[in-house]
Amino acid sequence: MERPVYCHGWLRGRPNCHPVHPMKHMGIIEDLERNHATMLSWSIMGGGAISLPFLEEQIYGEVPPQLRFHGYMNEKEFNEECLKRGILPFAVIYEAQGWEFPVVLNEEETEILEMNILRSGEDVKWYGLREFTNNQYHKLFKKKFEDYFPGGLYNSDGENVTDLWTECATKDMYGNPTHCRWVEVEGLTRTCHGMCRNNPVWREYLKKNIEIIIDAGARAIQLDETETPICLFGAGGCFCKDCLKQFRVYLRNLKVRGQLPKEMEQFDLETFDYAKFLRERNITWPRNFSSIPFADLYWRFHVETHNKHFQELVTYAREYAGKKGIDIKVSGNFTNMHLLYLPSLDYVDCCTTELRRTVFKRHNWLRMAAGYTQDKPVVLAESPYDGFMPKFVELIHKGKADDYYRLFMMEPAVHGISMAFPYGAWMGNKTKDSFHAPYKTGEEVQDFLYYHDDLFSKKSGANVLVLYSFNSYMQNDWHSGQGENLFYTDADDLLSYSVTYDNRAPEMPFFDITQKMIEKQIPYDVKVLGDGDLVPDTFSIDDLSQYDMVVVPGCDWLTENQAGVINEFAKSKPVYVYGDFAQNLADAVDSLKEQPYSVVVNETGEAPLKEFIEALSAGYDNFRIIAYDNANIYIQKAITGRGMVLHLLNYAFDKEKYKTIRQSLTIDIKLEQFKHISTYTLSGEQIKYDILQSPRQGFVRLKLYDVPCYGAILFHS
Numbered sequence: 079m080e081r082p083v084y085c086h087g088w089l090r091g092r093p094n095c096h097p098v099h100p101m102k103h104m105g106i107i108e109d110l111e112r113n114h115a116t117m118l119s120w121s122i123m124g125g126g127a128i129s130l131p132f133l134e135e136q137i138y139g140e141v142p143p144q145l146r147f148h149g150y151m152n153e154k155e156f157n158e159e160c161l162k163r164g165i166l167p168f169a170v171i172y173e174a175q176g177w178e179f180p181v182v183l184n185e186e187e188t189e190i191l192e193m194n195i196l197r198s199g200e201d202v203k204w205y206g207l208r209e210f211t212n213n214q215y216h217k218l219f220k221k222k223f224e225d226y227f228p229g230g231l232y233n234s235d236g237e238n239v240t241d242l243w244t245e246c247a248t249k250d251m252y253g254n255p256t257h258c259r260w261v262e263v264e265g266l267t268r269t270c271h272g273m274c275r276n277n278p279v280w281r282e283y284l285k286k287n288i289e290i291i292i293d294a295g296a297r298a299i300q301l302d303e304t305e306t307p308i309c310l311f312g313a314g315g316c317f318c319k320d321c322l323k324q325f326r327v328y329l330r331n332l333k334v335r336g337q338l339p340k341e342m343e344q345f346d347l348e349t350f351d352y353a354k355f356l357r358e359r360n361i362t363w364p365r366n367f368s369s370i371p372f373a374d375l376y377w378r379f380h381v382e383t384h385n386k387h388f389q390e391l392v393t394y395a396r397e398y399a400g401k402k403g404i405d406i407k408v409s410g411n412f413t414n415m416h417l418l419y420l421p422s423l424d425y426v427d428c429c430t431t432e433l434r435r436t437v438f439k440r441h442n443w444l445r446m447a448a449g450y451t452q453d454k455p456v457v458l459a460e461s462p463y464d465g466f467m468p469k470f471v472e473l474i475h476k477g478k479a480d481d482y483y484r485l486f487m488m489e490p491a492v493h494g495i496s497m498a499f500p501y502g503a504w505m506g507n508k509t510k511d512s513f514h515a516p517y518k519t520g521e522e523v524q525d526f527l528y529y530h531d532d533l534f535s536k537k538s539g540a541n542v543l544v545l546y547s548f549n550s551y552m553q554n555d556w557h558s559g560q561g562e563n564l565f566y567t568d569a570d571d572l573l574s575y576s577v578t579y580d581n582r583a584p585e586m587p588f589f590d591i592t593q594k595m596i597e598k599q600i601p602y603d604v605k606v607l608g609d610g611d612l613v614p615d616t617f618s619i620d621d622l623s624q625y626d627m628v629v630v631p632g633c634d635w636l637t638e639n640q641a642g643v644i645n646e647f648a649k650s651k652p653v654y655v656y657g658d659f660a661q662n663l664a665d666a667v668d669s670l671k672e673q674p675y676s677v678v679v680n681e682t683g684e685a686p687l688k689e690f691i692e693a694l695s696a697g698y699d700n701f702r703i704i705a706y707d708n709a710n711i712y713i714q715k716a717i718t719g720r721g722m723v724l725h726l727l728n729y730a731f732d733k734e735k736y737k738t739i740r741q742s743l744t745i746d747i748k749l750e751q752f753k754h755i756s757t758y759t760l761s762g763e764q765i766k767y768d769i770l771q772s773p774r775q776g777f778v779r780l781k782l783y784d785v786p787c788y789g790a791i792l793f794h795s
């Protein structure tokens with residue numbers, strides 16, 4: 079597994095100010111080496127969101143002697159020092175951010191005396207994308223706009239662009255720029271316009287940004303805010319001229335294909351202005367999204383377009399590097415592994431994903447992420463909003479969070495997913511702090527992951543497959559966040575945090591069912607099914623060869639091929655269907671019901687869900703490969719080159735002492751044979767065990783004693 083570092087490097091007790099990260103120094107390199115870092119996310123070169131000369135200053139700028147004394151480096155030097163040590167920093171491009179900051183300059187306007195954080199408050203001027211475009215303070219960095227764009231930049235109306243900041247801003251339905259509220263720091267400036275990547279001018283700008291960082295020696299790029307402008311929907315965007323124009327083209331193409339909604343047939347698709355349409359009806363975007371006329375269509379258009387433009391930039395980066403004989407790695411930010419990024423999966427080398435909320439025990443989400451990303455490395459990053467992060471950081475400061483931290487890092491690891499080691503990680507725009515691992519415990523976990531890398535694998539050896547359909551869930555998956563509410567019984571007890579849904583959230587049977595399967599100790603893998611359009615449909619009966627059962631929750635849309643494969647499987651092995659099944663195909667559900675091994679529960683709701691889970695659970699007992707008798711424990715099986723591993727996470731917690739309560743348990747595990755057993759814990763101590771039953775009828779019974787917050791059992795093959 080990768081050992082990524084969330085390497086913002088932000089300072090303790092200070093606000094995190096995008097898009098400029100604090101300067102890096104040799105001490106950081108030593109920390110990264112000591113913690114066995116393999117790659118850095120959100121690490122360097124993000125200044126293009128202010129201006130390209132600013133970015134180049136970040137990369138190549140002179141470092142004053144006082145800072146040299148303490149080992150500080152510019153970003154080019156830092157990147158080189160990392161690469162020398164086999165650490166790959168991902169240079170970040172903030173695709174959705176366009177900034178302007180308050181500055182105080184010297185009289186000649188050749189030097190920035192104050193920026194962002196002002197001392198004097200005197201003679202404040204502004205510097206950012208707008209001033210870069212009009213060369214207002216070009217003496218600062220001794221470079222002009224024309225040095226980057228000799229022929230100028232022209233927008234889709236053919237006009238010469240004189241203000242990038244306004245030109246490329248995401249706009250609400252009234253034409254006002256919308257803001258990236260998530261990075262505008264409270265108490266400081268509020269000057270981050272969302273940037274719309276549907277505007278070809280912004281894509282030209284981003285491409286120049288890409289060229290600069292590749293020329294500076296970056297060997298990996300993280301295109302953050304991958305879905306822009308969708309990330310601005312909540313703030314009211316985007317209805318800029320390019321979004322509206324491209325939507326018209328999209329509608330005209332639908333018309334050609336005979337797929338235009340009936341209600342739109344009378345519209346003049348040469349002039350249709352969706353923002354005006356909404357204004358005339360006094361509709362406020364995006365409130366009550368599901369009831370807004372054509373919102374679904376506008377959403378689908380944006381999903382297709384954001385993938386197209388993201389792929390255009392990735393392809394450009396690879397081609398530009400390729401011409402120079404350089405192999406670069408590219409990653410996006412597939413936030414919360416939402417399905418709307420899936421069409422671009424093949425374009426990235428690694429999936430970086432910010433959690434929507436950070437709470438414990440979301441193993442069903444982690445199973446989904448493992449299936450979604452297939453064989454690609456996954457880098458998980460906490461989210462500071464609406465989860466336990468602010469409390470977690472507070473407890474770390476008090477020295478009360480060591481076992482929480484161990485769980486935090488090991489929960490994803492047991493699924494073959496890497497939680498990014500927090501090194502000055504982001505705490506949002508409200509908490510004046512940054513997230514660092516508790517020093518010694520941080521090292522302990524990193525050492526373990528380094529020395530025992532061979533215990534971890536995405537291969538689970540599960541015998542149940544759960545299907546998750548792109549077309550059935552893509553929109554609801556994004557919007558279900560609207561009805562998410564954080565719930566906890568004790569703010570100090572991070573394990574009491576969970577998420578509940580209210581009636582604003584669309585139904586997500588996939589997550590309802592898989593959560594219950596986790597509780598019932600039914601191990602499973604996830605397969606995401608494409609729609610055969612944006613995401614290829616490669617599903618075949620071979621994908622099911624290792625499974626004894628298939629579960630199909632809420633897959634109301636399937637391709638003919640997918641329905642056929644499921645139907646075929648149900649001739650010889652159980653298929654459990656919950657909710658709607660392939661409504662788009664006539665007779666699909668009737669045909670499935672005729673198969674001898676299909677179990678179909680069409681209704682949804684509390685009672686049908688209970689009935690379904692009971693049936694599934696009873697059915698699974700015929701194929702059960704694992705069972706254990708302690709509800710405080712979660713066990714994840716992994717198939718590795720050395721043998722089968724059982725990873726154990728222990729959630730029994732003493733809220734007074736802030737410590738895991740050690741647990742004993744008995745496990746029955748299906749295993750034909752093994753040579754011997756090794757046990758592992760983070761501290762290096764062994765786990766005491768008795769073999770109550772050697773492999774007999776294919777099962778081993780094991781009694782484990784005093785399991786700490788994490789442990790692993792390896793059955794050597």
Ligand SMILES: [Zn+2]
Nearest residue numbers: 274316318321
């Ligand atoms: Zn736009």
